[in-house]
Amino acid sequence: MLDSLDSRLLITMRANPRIGLTELARMLGVARGTVQARLEKLTMRGVISDFGPTILTEEIGYPILAFASLQIAQGKLTEAVQALAGIPEILEVYGTSGQADLLCRVVARSTPHLQEIIARILASPAVQRSDTTIALSTQIPFRIDPLLNAAVIP
8 A cells, every 4th residue: 555645756756757856855845865765665665666768669660569368288387488488579478367378468560570479479389379469559558647546545
């Protein structure tokens, strides 16, 4: 859970990713040392996982976004994950419940390139079947601010 200051701190940082500690403290109306201590605490707790820039994959030549649901051979999850880790166009992989065992977020330069990526995925003996869905548009982009507001301790 977050308190109000933590929530405001995170929302302000997300809105102003290049902001310095002094300016952040001024905007929040608290001492610089308070901001620094809160950031260290949030980082140590794992609430803040990185301070890197957000990269738009379409702006670096990968305009196709797809989600591949994979069924994995019994007992071959580790082997499948290792094979997937070697494919740079796979951005994320989640273990799931339901019909699929893994859900992959994949980017590609084109639909033929996506087909090549899927073929590389299926080349692993650990992967039995795939079902791929291409994202046509982003209706709600990744967001965290509403959750940060909702997670505040009352």
